[in-house]
Structure formats: C-alpha cells, structure tokens
Amino acid sequence: xxxxxxxxxxxxxxxxLVTAGFTAVLITNSDQLGNLSxxxxxxxxxxxxxxxxxxxxxxxDADPFLFPLVALLAAFGMVMLFRLDEGLARxxxxxxxxxxxxxxxxxxxxxxxxxxxxxxxxxxxAGIVLLIMPRFLGHATNDAFLAVDLGPITFQPTxxxxxxxxxxxxxxxxxxxxxLVVGARxxxxxxxxxxxxxxxxxxxxGAAMLLLxxxxxxxxxxxxxxxxxxxxxxxxARISFVIIGLGMFVLGAWFFAQTAPHIEQRxxxxxxxxxxxxxxxxxxxxxLFAQADGGLFGRGLGDSLVQLPGCQGDFPDRCAILPAPHTxxxxxVIVDELGLFGGAAVVLIYALIAERGFKTAIVAEDGxxxxxxxxxxxxxxxxxxxxxxxxxxxxxxxxxxxPFISYxxxxxxxxxxxLALLLMVSDKARRRVRIENEVVR
Amino acid sequence: MNRQIVKLFGFILVLxxxxxxxxxxxxxxxxDSLEANSAxxxxxxxxxxxxxxxIFADDGSVIAVSRPQGKGDNQIYVxxxxxxxxxxxxxxxxxxxxxxxxxxxxxxxELVGNKTEFxxxxxxxxxxxxxxxxxxxxxxPAAQRAAVDGLAGRRGAVVAMVPSTGEIKAxxxxxxxxxxxxxxxKAFQRLNTDDSAPLFNRATQGGYPxxxxxxxxAATAALDSGEFTPNSVLSGSSPIEIEGVPLSNxxxxxxxxxxxxxxxxxxxxxxxxxxxxxxxxxxxxxxMDRFGFNQKPQLDxxxxxxxxxxxxxxxxxxxxxxxxxxxxxxxxxERLRVTPLQMAEVAAAVAxxxxxxxxxLWSKVVDPDGRETKLDPARQSRVMSEETAAxxxxxxQSVVQEGTGTAAAVSGIDVAGKTGTAEVSGGTNQAWFxxxxxxxxxxxxxxxxxxxxxxxxxxxxxxxxxxxxxxILNQGNGG
Numbered sequence: 073x074x075x076x077x078x079x080x081x082x083x084x085x086x087x088x089l090v091t092a093g094f095t096a097v098l099i100t101n102s103d104q105l106g107n108l109s110x111x112x113x114x115x116x117x118x119x120x121x122x123x124x125x126x127x128x129x130x131x132x133d134a135d136p137f138l139f140p141l142v143a144l145l146a147a148f149g150m151v152m153l154f155r156l157d158e159g160l161a162r163x164x165x166x167x168x169x170x171x172x173x174x175x176x177x178x179x180x181x182x183x184x185x186x187x188x189x190x191x192x193x194x195x196x197x198a199g200i201v202l203l204i205m206p207r208f209l210g211h212a213t214n215d216a217f218l219a220v221d222l223g224p225i226t227f228q229p230t231x232x233x234x235x236x237x238x239x240x241x242x243x244x245x246x247x248x249x250x251x252l253v254v255g256a257r258x259x260x261x262x263x264x265x266x267x268x269x270x271x272x273x274x275x276x277x278g279a280a281m282l283l284l285x286x287x288x289x290x291x292x293x294x295x296x297x298x299x300x301x302x303x304x305x306x307x308x309a310r311i312s313f314v315i316i317g318l319g320m321f322v323l324g325a326w327f328f329a330q331t332a333p334h335i336e337q338r339x340x341x342x343x344x345x346x347x348x349x350x351x352x353x354x355x356x357x358x359x360l361f362a363q364a365d366g367g368l369f370g371r372g373l374g375d376s377l378v379q380l381p382g383c384q385g386d387f388p389d390r391c392a393i394l395p396a397p398h399t400x401x402x403x404x405v406i407v408d409e410l411g412l413f414g415g416a417a418v419v420l421i422y423a424l425i426a427e428r429g430f431k432t433a434i435v436a437e438d439g440x441x442x443x444x445x446x447x448x449x450x451x452x453x454x455x456x457x458x459x460x461x462x463x464x465x466x467x468x469x470x471x472x473x474x475p476f477i478s479y480x481x482x483x484x485x486x487x488x489x490x491l492a493l494l495l496m497v498s499d500k501a502r503r504r505v506r507i508e509n510e511v512v513r
Numbered sequence: 514m515n516r517q518i519v520k521l522f523g524f525i526l527v528l529x530x531x532x533x534x535x536x537x538x539x540x541x542x543x544x545d546s547l548e549a550n551s552a553x554x555x556x557x558x559x560x561x562x563x564x565x566x567x568i569f570a571d572d573g574s575v576i577a578v579s580r581p582q583g584k585g586d587n588q589i590y591v592x593x594x595x596x597x598x599x600x601x602x603x604x605x606x607x608x609x610x611x612x613x614x615x616x617x618x619x620x621x622x623e624l625v626g627n628k629t630e631f632x633x634x635x636x637x638x639x640x641x642x643x644x645x646x647x648x649x650x651x652x653x654p655a656a657q658r659a660a661v662d663g664l665a666g667r668r669g670a671v672v673a674m675v676p677s678t679g680e681i682k683a684x685x686x687x688x689x690x691x692x693x694x695x696x697x698x699k700a701f702q703r704l705n706t707d708d709s710a711p712l713f714n715r716a717t718q719g720g721y722p723x724x725x726x727x728x729x730x731a732a733t734a735a736l737d738s739g740e741f742t743p744n745s746v747l748s749g750s751s752p753i754e755i756e757g758v759p760l761s762n763x764x765x766x767x768x769x770x771x772x773x774x775x776x777x778x779x780x781x782x783x784x785x786x787x788x789x790x791x792x793x794x795x796x797x798x799x800x801m802d803r804f805g806f807n808q809k810p811q812l813d814x815x816x817x818x819x820x821x822x823x824x825x826x827x828x829x830x831x832x833x834x835x836x837x838x839x840x841x842x843x844x845x846x847e848r849l850r851v852t853p854l855q856m857a858e859v860a861a862a863v864a865x866x867x868x869x870x871x872x873x874l875w876s877k878v879v880d881p882d883g884r885e886t887k888l889d890p891a892r893q894s895r896v897m898s899e900e901t902a903a904x905x906x907x908x909x910q911s912v913v914q915e916g917t918g919t920a921a922a923v924s925g926i927d928v929a930g931k932t933g934t935a936e937v938s939g940g941t942n943q944a945w946f947x948x949x950x951x952x953x954x955x956x957x958x959x960x961x962x963x964x965x966x967x968x969x970x971x972x973x974x975x976x977x978x979x980x981x982x983x984x985i986l987n988q989g990n991g992g
Contacts, residue, residue, distance in 0.1 A: 306517040349552035357552055363539040364547035365555055377555055381562050381589045393558065407540055415536040423529050430522040434515045442514050450521065457528045464535040 075136040075502070076128045082140035083124065086147050087117055093151030093373060100374030101155075115165050116150055119172055126176045131499035133506055138428045138498065142476055142491055145421055146484075149477035152406060155374050156388055156398050160479050167481040171488035178492035185496045189440055192243040199236030200279065202229035207286055219482075230292045231473070231486035234451050235493070237296060238303075241276070242443035245307040249439070253308050276300050277317065281324045288334055290325075291458050291470025297321050298458075299451035306446050307439075342468035358394040359404040359463050363415075370411030378405060398479040400471050403463045418477070419460065426453040429494055436501040445497045448490050557609045561589045566624040566645030568604060568616065571653045571682065571876065576600050577607075577617065577692075579645075591696075592617075598691045599657050602714040603684040603874060604650070606692035611701060615714070616874055618815045620648050623878050649877040651680035651888075659984035660685040660961075663977030669944075669963040670715035672857035673981050676949060676958045678890040679861075679870035681812075683959075683981055684854075686715040717812065718820045720850030721962060724933030724970060725780045725917075726945045727845030729859055729905070732777060734800035735788050736904055737867075737897040743904050744772045747788070749781040755840040760786055763934070777908045778916035780932060782844045789843025797842060798833040803896040804862060804869065807832070810854050811871040811893055822851035845933060857960035860930070860947040863909065864955035867902035869893045910952050918946065920975030923982055927952035930978065932970035941965040946974035950982045957985055 094113040120143050127134060146168065154161035182188075188195065206229060209220045219226040245252075280300070283293040297317070305314045329335040337352060345356040365376060383391035388398050397405045407415040429449025436442045455472055462469035473483040539547065547553060568577040577600075579590035592607050594600070605615020613621060621627075626645040660671035664687045673683035690711040694700040704712050713719070735741035749768025752759040762768070762782045768775070776784035789797060801807060801823070807830060809819040824831040825848050831837060841847040854872065862869040871891045878886045897905075909929035912918040917932040930948020937943050944966050949958040961977040 302521050306514050306521060309514070309517050346550070346552065349550075357550075360539050361547055361550070361553045361555055363536065364544035364553075366540050367544055368541060377559055381558055381583075384583075393555070407536060412537050412540045415540070416533055419529050419532050419536075423526060426522060426525050430518050433518050439514070442518070446514075446518055446521065450525070453525045453528075457525070457532065460532045461528070461535075464532060464539060466531050466535050 074132075075134065076124070076132060078136035079127070079139055080124055082137060083120055083143060086120060086140060086143045089144065090117060090147045090150065093147070094154060096373040097151065097155045100372070113150070113154075116147070116168065119165075119168055123172050123175065126179060127495065130179045131495050133503040134495040134499040135428050135432055135502065138425065138432075138491065138495060141421055141425045141428065142487075145418070145425075145476035148406070148418060148421075149402070149474075149479075151373065152402055152409075152477065153398055153479055155409070156378060156405070160388070160398055163481075164479055164484075167484045170481065171484040174485055175488040175492045178489050179496065182492075182496070185444070185493055185500075186438075186440060188239050189243045189246075192240050195236045196240035199233045199240060202233035202236065203279070203283060204286060205229050225481065228473075228480070228482035230287075230289065231482040232489075234292075234296065234299070234455075235448070235486060235490055237279075238299060238447035238451055239444065239493075241300060241303050242440055242447050245303055246439040246443050249307040252313075253310065273304070273317075277320055277324070280321065281328070284325060284328050284335070285332065288332065289470070290335055290338060290468070291462070291472040293325075294467075294470065295451060295454050295458050295472060298454045299447055302450040302454075303443055303447050306433075307443060338468040338470065342465065345465065355395050355401070356463075356465060356469055359401050360465065362394050362401075362404040362408040363464070366408040366411045366414075368411050368413065370407065370409045370414055373409050376405065376408040399473060400459065400469075400478070401463055402474055402478050403460050406477075419456075422453060422456040422475075425449075429453070432494060432498040432501060435505060436497055437504060441497050441501065445494060448494050452487070452490060554609075560625055561609050563625050564590050564644045565592065565607065566626070566647045568620075568624070569647065569649040570600075571649070571651050571680075572655075573649075574654055576604055576650060576652070592692075594692045596654070597693060598689040599654065599661065600650075600652060601690045601692050601711075602686040602716065603652060603681075604692070606695045608696045610698065611695055614712075614815060615818065616650065616814070619813050620875060623648055626881070644881045646878050646880045648875055649879070650874055651675075651682060651876040652684065652874065653682040653985060653988075655984045655988055656683035656981050657685060659683070659980045660977065661687070661689070663961065663980040664963065667963050667966065668709065668715070669961070669974075670719060670853040671959065671961045671977060671981060672716050672853045673957055673959040673985065674857050674861050674872055676861040676864035676955045677870065678888065679872045679893075680876055680888065680890075681872055681874050682957065682985055684714075684716045684874070686713070686719070714818055715964075716853045717810065717814060717818055719852055720820050720822070720825070721852070721943050721945075721964070722849060722935035722937065723845040723851040723856060724935030724943060724945055725782075725785075725845055726856055726859070726931050726933035726947045726960075726970070727843065727849065727851075728777060728780065728785045729863065729909070729931050729947065730800060730804060730806075731785050731788055731792070731797070731843035732773065732905055732908065733804075733863070733897050733901060734792050734796050735773070737800065737901040738792065738796050740792060740796075741773060741788065743774050743908055746770050746772050747776070747784050749776060749784045751783050753783045753786070755783075755786045755790065756838045758838075760841070760844075774908045774911060777931070778911045780912075780917050785844045786840035790840040792839070792843075794833050794837055794839045797839050800896070803894050804859050805855060805893065806851075810852070810858065811891075812854065813874055819854075820850075820852050822849075822855035824848050825850050845935060853960045853962050855960075856945065856947045856962075857958055860949050860960060861958035862896040863902050863905050863929070864949035864958045865902075866899045867895060867897040869896050906952055909948065913948065917969075917971040918948065918975055920972050921946055921948060921978045921982075923950060923979055923986070926950050926982075926986060928978075928982070929955075930975075932975065934970040937965065939965070941967060942969065942973075944968055944970045944973035946970055946978045948978055950986065957982055 090113045153164050206220050219228050280293050280297040301314045301317050341353050345353040349357040378397050379387050380391045380393050385391040394401050433442045433445035459472045459474050461467040475487045565579040570576050577594050580593050605617045607613035607617040623646040626643050660683045671685045674681045688709045688711040749771045751762040768781050807823040809821050838847050871893045876888045906929050913922050913928045913930050918930045921930050928950040929952040933945030935943040944963045947960045949955040959978050961974040963973050966973050
C-alpha cells in the first residue's frame with residue numbers, strides 16, 4: 073500500500089470523529105442549532121480530502137500519518153468550538169480554508185525547502201520583526217502584547233515568528249555545530265563553547281529575554297527557548313550547553329520576575345490558585361473545577377456548564393464560567409466533556425505527531441533537514457505542553473494556543489505552514505529511502 | 514545526531530506523561546475535594562437551570578414554586594414563596610445565593626429530580642430535560658394560620674400531627690420570617706443577627722424545660738411497667754424532700770392521700786416526683802427512649818435543624834448512668850430540655866393506642882410524568898400497651914374536663930391533654946399544653962408552647978391547642 077493510500081485510510085477515523093462529534097452536539101443542543109450547521113463538518117472533511125490530493129500530487133512520499141493526525145486534532149477542535157458556539161466553528165472552518173491554501177502554496181511554490189538556508193539572516197530578521205511588532209502596532213491582553221490589529225482581524229505574529237526562528241537556528245547550528253563542539257573548552261569541569269561562536273547564541277538568549285520583558289509573553293518565551301535548547305542539544309550532543317542555557321534562562325526570568333509584577337503574579341497563582349479564587353486565581357481555579365467536573369468519561373459533548381446561567385452577553389468573550397473556553401482553556405473544556413479519556417487522547421495525538429516528526433528527522437540525510445525537522449517538531453510539541461501544562465497546573469499558566477484545536481486564525485495558518493515544511497522534509501527523506509530500497513531489490 | 518533526537522523525544526514523552534498525570538489528578542483523584550471547594554459554584558449554577566418541583570400544602574395550595582427568568586440557554590429558575598412567612602420555618606428556603614434549609618433541603622433530591630443513573634440516562638435518550646418532582650407537604654394552611662394567630666406574636670412554637678400517620682399538619686415557630694426576603698444578603702444578615710432568632714425553628718430545634726407535660730411520660734412508665742395503676746395512692750402533701758431538696762406543689766397547695774388520676778388532673782408535683790423515684794432512672798429512661806427522647810426525631814428534616822430531647826449537662830446529652838435527680842425529671846424539671854416536636858410525639862403515642870408513628874412533613878411526591886408516591890406511615894416504636902394508653906387517655910381527659918387544662922376544651926368534642934408550666938430564670942414561665950382530640954378517635958395530637966410568659970400552661974397554651982384543633986377538626990366536619 074502506498075503512503076498516500078495509507079493517508080487516505082487514516083482519514084477515515086477523522087471523518088468518524090467529526091460525524092459522531094457533531095451528531096452528539098446536535099442531539100444535546102437541538103433546540104439551538106440548526107441541521108444546517110452539520111454542513112461545517114462536511115465542509116471540513118471536504119477540505120481534508122482536497123489537501124490529501126495536493127499532498128498526493130506534490131509530496132507522494134511524505135509521512136502518511138502526519139496529516140491525518142493533524143486533521144484529528146483539528147476535528148477535535150471543530151467539534152469543541154461547534155459545541156461552544158456555532159459562529160466560532162464557522163469562523164474556524166474559514167481559517168482552515170486559509171490555512172490549507174497557505175499549506176498548499178508553501179508546498180507548490182517553495183519547491184526546495186533547502187533554499188531557505190540561503191535566506192537565513194533575512195528570515196531571522198523577519199522573525200524578530202514579527203516578534204516585536206505587537207509592541208508597536210498591537211494592544212495588550214492580560215498585560216502581554218500578543219496581537220496586531222489588522223483591520224477587522226487580529227493577528228498573532230509570534231505564531232509565524234516561531235517558524236522563522238526555527239529555520240534560522242537549524243541552518244545556523246548546522247553550519248556551526250562542528251566548531252561549537254571542536255572548539256569547546258572545559259572550565260572547572262564544565263564544557264563551554266568557544267567564545268566567538270557564543271555570540272549568536274547569546275543573541276538568541278537575549279531575544280528570549282526581550283520577549284519576556286518587551287512583549288511580556290512568558291509562554292512564547294519558554295517555547296522559543298525550549299526549541300533553541302533542543303536544537304543545541306541535537307546539534308552538539310553536549311548536555312552541558314543545555315544546562316548552561318537553562319541556567320541563564322531561569323536566571324533571566326527570575327531577574328525580570330522581580331521587576332515585572334505580571335510574571336511574579338503568574339508564579340504566585342501557580343503555587344496557590346485558591347489563595348484568591350474569585351480574583352487573580354479565578355481562571356486556574358475554574359480550569360481545575362472544570363476538569364474535576366469531567367471525571368473519567370466526562371459529562372458528554374454539550375453537557376457541561378460553560379456559560380453562566382442568567383448572564384446576558386456575547387459568549388464566549390463574556391459570560392463564560394471558565395474564561396477563554398475556546399482558546400487558552402479549551403483543554404479544560406475537553407476534559408470536562410470527554411473526561412480523562414478525552415484529555416489523554418489529545419495528549420496522545422500530540423505525542424504521536426512528535427513521534428512522526430522526530431522519525432522524519434532521523435530518516436533525513438543532511439544536517440539541515442534533520443535540525444529543521446527536529447526544531448519544527450520540538451517547538452510544536454512544546455507549545456502543546458506549555459498550554460496544557462498551564463491549564464493543568466504543571467507549570468505557571470501562560471497564554472499560547474493549543475495547536476490546531478484552539479480557536480484562532482494565526483495559530484492555524486502558522487501551524488499548517490509548519491506542517492508543510494515538515495512534510496517536505498519527510499518527502500525528500502522517504503523518497504531517498506524508497507529509491508535505495510528499490511535499487512537494493 | 515539520531516541518538517540525541519531519540520533522547521529528545523523521550524524527554525517530550527516525559528513532559529506529556531506529566532500532563533496525563535496532572536489531568537488524572539484533577540479529574541479523578543482530587544475531584545471530590547475540588548467539587549466541595551467553596552469557590553466552585555458549578556453544582557449550584559447547574560441546579561439553578563433545573564425547574565425545581567413545586568411544594569404544595571395539604572389542600573393543594575402552593576407553598577413554594579420556581580419561576581423562570583431569562584430565555585433559552587440563559588433561563589434560570591428562582592424560588593418564590595407566595596404565602597410569605599406562613600411556612601417560613603418548616604419549609605425553609607432554596608436560593609443559589611444562600612443555599613437551602615428545612616424541608617427544601619431535606620427533600621432536595623426529589624425537588625431537583627435526582628434519579629438513579631440508569632433512569633437519568635433513559636431520560637436523556639428521550640431528550641427530557643431534568644425536572645424536579647412536585648412534593649406535597651402535610652402542612653395544612655388553616656392549621657398554620659390558627660397556630661400563628663394562637664401564638665399572637667408571642668415567641669413559641671406549635672406542632673400538630675396526625676397520630677395514626679405521623680403527618681404534621683402544623684409547624685409554627687414565632688418569630689417567623691419571610692423566606693422571599695432571605696435572597697437579599699442584607700435582609701439575610703439582619704435575620705441572622707436578630708436577637709429573637711427568627712431563622713431558628715423552635716419547633717424542632719428549641720430545647721425547653723417541659724414542666725408538667727413530662728408527667729405524661731412518667732405516667733406511661735408508671736402504668737406500663739405495672740408498678741402503678743390509675744388508682745395507686747400516694748401522698749400529695751407539700752413540701753416533701755426529693756434527693757434531699759424540698760419540693761413543693763404549685764402554689765404550695767396541699768393534697769392528701771390521692772390516686773394517680775387526681776394527681777395528673779391537678780398536676781401534683783410531689784406525687785409524681787415520688788413516682789419518678791420509685792420507678793428509678795432505668796425505667797424512666799427506658800420509656801423516654803421509647804418516646805424518642807435522647808435521639809434526634811425521625812423527621813424528614815435536616816439533621817442540623819433537629820435537636821434531641823433529654824437531660825443536658827452543658828450541651829452534652831446525659832444517659833441513665835449519669836447522676837440525675839430522676840424525681841424531678843418526672844415532673845419536667847432537672848436539666849431536662851425538650852422540643853415541641855418531641856412533646857407532640859408524646860401526645861401522639863398516647864393517642865395512637867401506644868404506638869408511635871414517625872413524624873413526617875411530606876405526604877406525596879409526583880414526578881413530571883405523573884407517577885405518584887404516597888407516604889407509607891412508618892412505625893417508630895410500641896411505647897406502651899393499648900391498655901396503658903387507654904388508661905392514660907381517660908386520665909388526660911379529666912385534666913381538660915376538671916383540672917388544669919379546661920382552657921383547651923373544645924365544645925362537642927372530648928379532649929385529652931396535659932398542661933405544663935416550667936419556671937425559667939427571671940421569674941417567667943415556659944407555658945405548655947400537649948394533648949389530642951377527639952379523645953375517643955384521635956385525629957390530631959398537638960404540642961403548643963409559649964416562651965417567657967407570666968401566665969400558666971393551661972390558660973396560656975390551652976387556647977392555642979383549642980384554636981388549632983378546631984381549625985383542623987371543623988374542616989373535616991365541614992366537608
């Protein structure tokens with residue numbers, strides 16, 4: 073069976089999930105939802121098949137499971153959004169169209185992703201511009217600058233910036249990894265990279281600190297720096313570099329936590345969300361209550377309490393018992409309605425995507441491809457960890473989106489471009505493997 | 514680099530395992546304590562969306578009803594009590610802002626329609642929304658009004674029950690409160706800090722000295738144990754020494770060698786104190802226990818709103834092994850504290866030929882599909898033999914015919930009863946009347962008590978008995 077046929081078969085569970093999910097929501101909320109809304113489900117499935125055809129034509133050897141796994145997450149997200157608010161699901165379906173158009177465009181127009189290496193400094197600059205843009209063009213949400221207003225829509229540039237940064241780091245580290253390792257000296261038992269190559273790495277550290285202070289976005293900062301450390305580790309095989317980097321990050325974060333009350337408060341809430349459950353700890357406390365409400369199997373789709381009864385307002389921006397049920401806290405709503413099983417399924421899908429991503433990196437031949445696949449996979453996997461970890465109180469809560477599930481255009485578009493790059497790496501690597509096998513035979 | 518990639522994947526898996534671990538902790542292992550967390554309003558908010566069942570009075574009039582507010586997904590129900598304070602204390606209230614008490618709390622499961630898991634799944638499949646059952650209370654509006662009027666603003670309580678079924682027809686505690694007002698937090702604060710304690714249900718929670726009404730319990734023990742008959746003769750002279758302390762009759766009145774009937778009719782303290790001493794603590798406690806003393810009443814009511822009757826020492830309930838002046842217990846003194854509900858049960862046990870039926874405030878539950886469940890009276894205990902009950906019935910009739918209880922007499926109907934006047938600090942009295950009517954076919958047993966009055970039991974509490982008895986019995990005659 074060819075990789076593409078496997079992919080098509082793997083889309084069957086996605087179809088089942090979307091159909092079952094929409095049906096379940098319709099049965100519970102039949103008084104408010106029209107039968108027409110099921111069309112969003114069908115619309116979504118048609119998009120999946122169209123995308124499959126693009127992949128079949130352009131990337132015939134790419135990993136057969138990555139796209140169906142992503143579609144599965146997206147289906148989860150669609151069903152949850154449909155359950156929260158019909159309008160959200162409609163918007164999200166439109167974002168999927170745009171995301172898949174850019175996905176296809178990336179695959180069709182960027183014929184060879186290795187060309188990206190040549191533009192790495194331009195890409196790095198673009199990444200940094202994207203990162204600091206909200207400070208100048210945007211507005212603060214929860215004291216952090218996350219979005220840029222573009223007419224009727226808001227755009228979160230960090231989502232795109234993460235791809236730029238990963239491309240740059242993969243290219244840069246691929247070129248310098250030899251010197252970083254060979255030139256390393258041991259000081260007091262700690263292996264240090266040579267000073268002249270340390271500069272660009274300090275720049276990355278500085279960028280992460282900048283994010284923290286300037287944009288006040290702890291979540292993205294952790295995500296970026298985590299991906300950076302992951303790439304350093306894979307490129308140099310030196311765990312000491314990771315420890316030094318981690319130490320520097322914690323030191324910096326600690327220093328800024330002293331000056332920025334916003335970050336310090338996040339830590340206090342994390343340590344004791346019930347200190348002020350009606351005030352600063354409200355979000356996290358409500359998130360835990362929602363999960364407790366779910367139990368093992370959950371309340372059932374459409375059966376949990378998401379909207380404050382008797383409250384008149386524009387749900388979900390207002391009147392939500394758990395704030396931001398469609399973005400930051402969508403995982404808590406999933407656990408509430410589908411229980412521990414639902415939550416575990418989501419985490420498992422992310423783990424499987426990470427597995428396919430790292431597998432792609434292993435199969436890839438050259439250093440850049442390996443590091444690119446590793447970086448893209450790592451930043452994707454870390455993003456899911458940062459937000460789910462925040463919602464479940466594993467780490468302090470920071471506002472990043474849950475990839476492919478949370479409501480939001482920037483996140484979907486950016487993650488589809490990320491997926492396109494990953495599939496391109498995979499296609500090239502697996503084609504080589506296939507041809508080698510055929511030659512051997 | 515491949516080894517590092519595999520290790521990195523391993524690290525990501527460890528992170529994800531943490532996510533799974535924490536999710537299981539919140540959703541399974543810590544969920545009970547999270548659900549009980551006072552900041553968690555989910556359970557209350559969900560209940561607010563359920564149409565809570567209506568509470569009806571015995572005659573079908575509405576005591577409590579939930580009215581919708583808002584529309585669609587936003588619709589909530591708010592409780593309304595059309596009769597205001599009339600049923601305030603027995604029924605209580607149910608508001609999201611305030612929680613719930615009384616009958617509303619005791620019957621919460623029926624009122625919100627909580628069913629077994631299987632039945633609720635069936636309902637869900639049929640697309641039914643959860644809806645509460647309607648509950649009919651045994652409370653009778655005419656009897657409630659008669660009791661309120663009878664107390665006429667004086668602090669006290671009245672409990673009226675049907676001896677053969679345990680159904681409570683009237684339960685009034687004065688001062689009363691309007692449950693509609695409780696929703697307002699300032700009004701609630703005022704009620705809560707009011708010195709007259711309007712939120713305190715005196716009928717079930719008030720521990721009062723019973724005075725001579727306790728002689729009915731002593732008489733039951735005396736007759737039923739076989740140690741005395743209605744004709745047993747003892748001295749009624751005053752004062753006599755009981756436990757080394759002189760005890761007098763009311764007003765120092767002297768009686769000669771008198772039989773028990775005379776001693777009950779005229780409420781002769783010295784006679785009954787001797788009876789108590791002769792019976793001893795064990796026998797007295799045995800009969801008190803049979804009447805339901807020393808435990809919380811078996812009423813369908815929240816435990817924290819029920820007080821056990823018995824001998825108290827600084828908040829602790831004493832038992833037969835403690836040092837107790839049993840002679841004074843027999844005449845309702847000592848450290849004895851009883852609730853009006855308990856004394857209504859004493860009268861009801863005598864009225865029901867010696868058998869005590871568990872008291873009940875509900876009589877019928879009807880679910881949204883019209884299925885009815887009716888009260889099946891539950892026997893609590895056989896307190897005394899039918900013969901003892903018949904003898905006591907005769908003796909108690911003479912109390913009303915020619916003794917201290919004439920103020921309770923109802924024209925055309927034989928009434929059996931017993932008065933009580935307990936002196937409390939400050940030279941005021943706790944006035945009591947307990948009894949039942951008609952004596953030959955008891956339909957009703959009533960306990961009425963008035964706090965801190967200058968009057969005596971018969972003239973003060975007797976007319977309240979009469980008013981409530983007439984309200985219910987005349988209703989029966991009229992149709």
